[in-house]
Amino acid sequence: MITIKTFAQIREISGRAELTIKWQADMTVDNLMEQLALQDAAWANAFTGNVLIAVNKTMCNAQQRLNDNDEVAFFPPVTGG
């Protein structure tokens, strides 16, 4: 299983704060995003802007290969401070 978390605008536009999907061998973050966008137009909308990606709470890019039980997070650029 892959756990997906979303924050801020990505959470609001996708309508899903958290969900799990089945892990597949050789899956990358890019594959995961394509799969979500095909399933639901809300995900395609959520991924339109600048999307930052973290896998297991470490920033990475969309080429990152996923292991089973990874946690993938999608969120917009941060605005703290």
Next chain:
Amino acid sequence: MITIKTFAQIREISGRAELTIKWQADMTVDNLMEQLALQDAAWANAFTGNVLIAVNKTMCNAQQRLNDNDEVAFFPPVTGG
């Protein structure tokens, strides 16, 4: 009258934290320092190093002309902070 105050090394070397001397017309700080150095070798010693001058609590140089009742202070470079 001119009130003279000294601080730190200048105070210790001159041996006088405060004293008053008679004011004279057209007197400058330079004149005052010469007069003190002639009166007492301790003052000459005190004025050997880098001496900063304040008149009425504002920094100035030795060419400063003095008015009656001025307060003149002599002290070494500062080391606060």
Next chain:
Amino acid sequence: MFAHICTEDFDQQSLYDELLAQSQPTPGAIVTFTGLVRDFNAHGPIEGMSLEHYPGMTEKALLNLLEQATQRFDLAGVGAVHRVGELANFEQIVWVGCGASHRQHAFDAACFIMDTLKQAVPLWKKEYQHGEARWVAVKSSDEHAAMTWLTPSKN
């Protein structure tokens, strides 16, 4: 080193004491930065904000920044606190404290942490204005900087 994410307000003296107690050796110079919620943005007055974060990652990213600052500026101690949740205008939102032997190191480290915190720690502000809630936008120049500070090699 400490990084707190909290919903309640924080106390200047307690954080200063915590920083000093953790510093080794005792620093000659301590610099603190405190940020308060402003009561306006580019579009006019606001009525407070809410802050969303990524539990677990926010603390990790903040500690990562403090670790980088410690190495880069030779700090004796460092700490940071960031509020999340609902915040009224003028409330304390962020605190950073740096202790060092050299005054300039403490100043530079606090600057560095604030600059990078605004780009590298998963926190998102939503401002209340004219009866609506709007996500705060980032300057485009900050977006790439975020990735730079958060690349795995920095861990």
Next chain:
Amino acid sequence: MFAHICTEDFDQQSLYDELLAQSQPTPGAIVTFTGLVRDFNAHGPIEGMSLEHYPGMTEKALLNLLEQATQRFDLAGVGAVHRVGELANFEQIVWVGCGASHRQHAFDAACFIMDTLKQAVPLWKKEYQHGEARWVAVKSSDEHAAMTWLTPSKN
């Protein structure tokens, strides 16, 4: 704006509160600097120090610096405290606080005040070491800077 010269220790929270209460408008960014007495100098360990000042002029020179900082960095509020008299190792010796709308202004102003305070405010440190008391020497590069910051035209 406040400049205190005191013999007793000071409290972080009280000074922060005093700064904020005096700031107009409420600043979004507050930077504080605190200096502690070190327990060593270039010649080895020291056993505390004493600080001499020029009553009346010290406060005036400090306020003069704070006024310069306010104008130069567009501060909403600024305050400073300097201890005088006998100080043990690790005691608080100096505090500077700056509030501004812009983070960088608050940082720059606090740096400026500390840099110039060390050159322009009549305070003299005497360190206790090996059973003797010795005046702290100034770097020659600082000596001329002192005159620059204190010339009457700056008042």
